[in-house]
Amino acid sequence: MAQEYNKNISDQINILIQAPIAVAFLDNNLRYVAHSVKWCEDYKLQYTDIKGMYHYDLFPEISDEWKEKHQRVLKGAEESCDEELFTRKDGTEQWLKWSVKPWYNYDNEIAGMIIISEDITSKVILRKRDQLDYRILLSACTKAKIGTWHYNNINGELYWSNATKALHELPEDYQPDASTAILFYKEGESRDRITQAFINSLTKNESYDLELELTTAKGNSIWVRAIGQSDFVNGVCHRQYGTFEDISERKRKEHLSNLNSEKFQKLFRNSKVGVAIMDATTLKLLDVNKALATIVKLENTKLLDSSFEELIDKQDFCLWFDKLQKLLNRKCDHIKLPIKFNTSDGSIIYTQTICNVLEDEYGEPENLVIQIIDITNEKTANQERKVFVEEIMRKNDRLMNFAYIVSHNLRSHSSNISGLINFYLENDEADIKTKIISMLNDSSKNLNKTIEDLNQVVTIQTTQINIDSIPLHSFVQKILSSISLELLNSDYTINLDIQDHLIIDAFPPYLESALSNLITNSIKYRDQNKSLIIEIKAFQEDENCIISIKDNGLGIDLSRHQEKIFGMYKTFHTHDDANGLGLFMTKNQIEAMGGTISVKSEVGIGSTFTIKI
Amino acid sequence: MKTSKIWIIDDNPIDSYIVKTMLELNELSKDIHVFSNNKEALDSLEELNEDNSDGPIHIITENKTNAVNGWKLIKKMSNKFYEKKQKFNLKFHMTSEKYTEDDFEKFEKTDPLCSINKKPLRLDHLINMLQY
Structure with missing residues (x-):
């Protein structure tokens, strides 16, 4: 019997040694009778077998309080604690769950005590860290005005954090209720959306993230971001929870920004001023408005394929690019520059441009906005x-x-x-x-003559001229016949090269006077050693009619007289009839008809007068 | 009274006639040449070269007309003598109906120009000129 009992004891001790928990049997003298391997491991003892050793030798740091506790146990008390901190002699801290009980021998007398302990240090640390995190989170949420809530779908309990209550402008002791909570949302879209989202979360486990409007307990209207999700167990929603954030300020800014953006878009699209937005580095056009397309006579899509450089005059681009560097380096805040655009039809458009920089969120130049005003008409x-x-x-x-x-x-x-x-x-x-x-x-005669001259000149300046369409060929022939008397005495040739149908718009008396004067001059200032040849040519050039009268006469030294040739009372040859008024009058008459007269001449070769009307 | 050699350069024949006749009638000069433009006067410079008269030559010229420009004449004549290193006693006299401020300034700066006279010229103008 005793042998069987001993065997039982021995078996039990073996089981004890292998137990996965720290357990130790001590006798009444607090010497170890048996212990689990885990005991030595948990307490980091240097021995693996401590049977017979004195407990207080192994744990010299044990306090008097504990020693009293041990004495109480040896008298039959039971002690336990779910979580207690022990500081070891090497300074390490250990959280333990422990219980100490007396054990009894066959005679039912207290034979010692059993100590069971569990090292829960890592669990405690984890929990404490979670608690700390939770406190930090809560404080952060409160500060950030982010409220939290959860709803127990089993018992219908709704929890709101203080921040949630604060957002609703409710006191901290307010008890939320699932049936009324939803009524804070504004009737209509906001309430409909949250209701649907809540139902979807409950039934289909769909999380939601919505921006909604609600009215607080004090009647203020605010925007909130409501986030929610569910915990499902076996296909049934047990719990819903989420956060709650006041986004009124952001919404207000968004609204303002949208408003500004909308204003800008309206301005951009409908402006009469051409506007282009381009990349600050590649100078590619990112967006252009209709006005610009009209100015440069290109479709929007073609414009967007081009870079700014391709569209404008090369020299202007160099100048502008130089200024752009200063703009990007913030040495100036805008570029104002007149720029010539080369349009698709080859014409040049003169513009005035103003270029500003748009910065990204880091304050770096991102885009350029160029406003372009067509000033071609003004130019x-x-x-x-x-x-x-x-x-x-x-x-x-x-x-x-x-x-x-x-x-x-x-x-x-x-x-x-x-x-x-x-x-x-x-x-x-x-x-x-x-x-x-x-x-x-x-x-007295000379004085009269001068006054007559004066009168002629004044007449040109004041006469109302009426432009007629004159068939030039017959007109010139008529002039030639009227001056033929003067020509009778001379040996001359006149070559006429005027197309029959050529029409000139001029004031007949002036044209007659001018041509007659030029032809008469050719006769007057002929070279006596040569046979006089006068060539009269006329042709149409663009919108003008060009008439040239060329002779082989004396010619005029233009290097000396260029500036004076059409001047009043300027004569260049000695001739009885030279009065210095002819060319002056001719020029005035031609100019009065909106034309010009020019001369080419060489002494000894002849002169060519060219009229352009 | 010793008479002087006088050149009249004027494109207005009436003016030249009056001056020439006044000089002759008052026996102010017996050696009078009339030119109607600068070119004629400059061409006649050769004639002066051969002349050994050491008395002054009074040159009565016009301010500015089509054919005569007294200022240019003074410059050209002076240059010509300077080139030939000849020293003639040339006394220029400007005549005109009208002068500008500019003309008076030029008068100050133009050394051989002795007098500046307003047309119509009277006898006292001429006597005054010959005093130089």
């Missing part, structure tokens, strides 16, 4: 004005010159007359007096 008007002003200035110069000459000539005659009269009065000699009277007569 053309400007050029026309310039031409007009130049013409006015020239006319003014001519008038000044005219006034100077007239005043000089009139003065010259009046001075002659006054000089002659003085001289007449001071002289007694009859011969001289007769001579003076004759000179006074000449002077």
Whole structure:
């Protein structure tokens, strides 16, 4: 019996040794009777067999409190603790779940105690970390105004975190209720959507993430982001939970931004100003508006295939690109530059452009916005004005010159007359007096002539001219017949090269006067050593009619007289009829009809006058 | 009274006639040449070269007309003498109905120009010129 009992004990001890928990049997003197291998492992003892060893030798750090506890157990008490921290002599901390009980011998007397312990250090640390995380999360959520909630689908309990309550402007002691919670959402779209999402989550395990509007307990309207999901067990929803975030500010900004974007889009699309958005590095056009397509006469799609460089004048691009570097380096905040665009039909469009930078979220240049205003009309008007002003200035110069000459000539005659009269009065000699009277007569005639000239010139400036369509060939023939009397005495050839149907738009009296004067000049200033040849040619060039009158006469030294040739009272050859008024009048008449006259001449070769009307 | 050699350069025959006749009638000069433009006057410079007269030559010229430009004449004549290293006693006299500020400034700067006179010229103008 005793042998069987001993065998039983021995078996039990073997089982004990192999037990997966730390367990130790101590006798009344706290010496080890038996222990599991795990005991030595858990307490990191240097021995594997501690039978017979004294407990307090192995654990010298054991406190008096524990020693008392041991004594109580040896008297029959049972002690246990689910979680207790022990600090070992080497400083390590150990969390233990333990229980200490007395054990009894055959005689039912206390023979010692059983200590069972479980090292729960790692579990405790994990739990504490989770708790800390949870606290941090909660605090962060509260600070970020992110509320949490969960709903127990089994018992219908709804939990709201304080932040959730705060979002609803509810007191912390408010008890939410599943049936009324949904009523905070605004009636209509918001409430319908959350209801559907909640049902889908409940029945189909679909999570949701919605931006919705709700009205708080105090009646304020806010935007929230509601996120929810479910926990399903065996196809049944047990729990739903999620977060709740106030996004009113973001929504407000989004709204503003949308509004701005919409405004920009409207401006961009409908603007009369051409606008292009392009990549700041490749200079490819990313977007263009209709106005730009109209300005450069290209379709939007073709424009989007091109780079800015291809569209504009090369020199302008170099200038612009140079400024772009400064813009990108923030040395200026925009580029304002007149730029010439080469359109698809080959014409040039003058524009004024302003270029600004759009930055990405890191403040780096991302896109360029260029506004382009077509100023071709202004430019053309400007050029026309310039031409007009130049013409006015020239006319003014001519008038000044005219006034100077007239005043000089009139003065010259009046001075002659006054000089002659003085001289007449001071002289007694009859011969001289007769001579003076004759000179006074000449002077008076000259004065009349000058006044007549003056009158002619003034007439050109003031006459209302009426442009007619004149068949040039017959017109020139008529002029030639009227001056043929003068030609009778000369040996001459006139070559006419004018197409029969050629029509010129001019004022007949002026054209007649001008042509007649040029032809007469050719006759007057002929080279006596040559047979006179006059060639009169006329042809249409674009919208103008060109008439040229070429002779083989004396010619004029243009290197000396270029500027004076059409001047008043300028003569270049000695001839009785030369009065210095002909070419001046001719030029004035041609210009009055909106035409121009130019001359090529060489002394000894001849002259060619070209009229362009 | 010692008479001077006088050149009249003017494209207005009436002016030339009056001046020439006044000089002759008052016996102010017996050696008067009339030219109607600069070119004629410059061409006649050769004639001067052969002349050994050491008295002054008064040149009455015009400010600016089509054929005569007194300023250019003074410049060209002076240059011609400078080139030939000849020293003639040339006294220029400008005449005109009208002068500008510019003309008066040029007068100050033009050394051989002795007088500047307003047309119509009277006898006292001529006597005054010959005083130089």
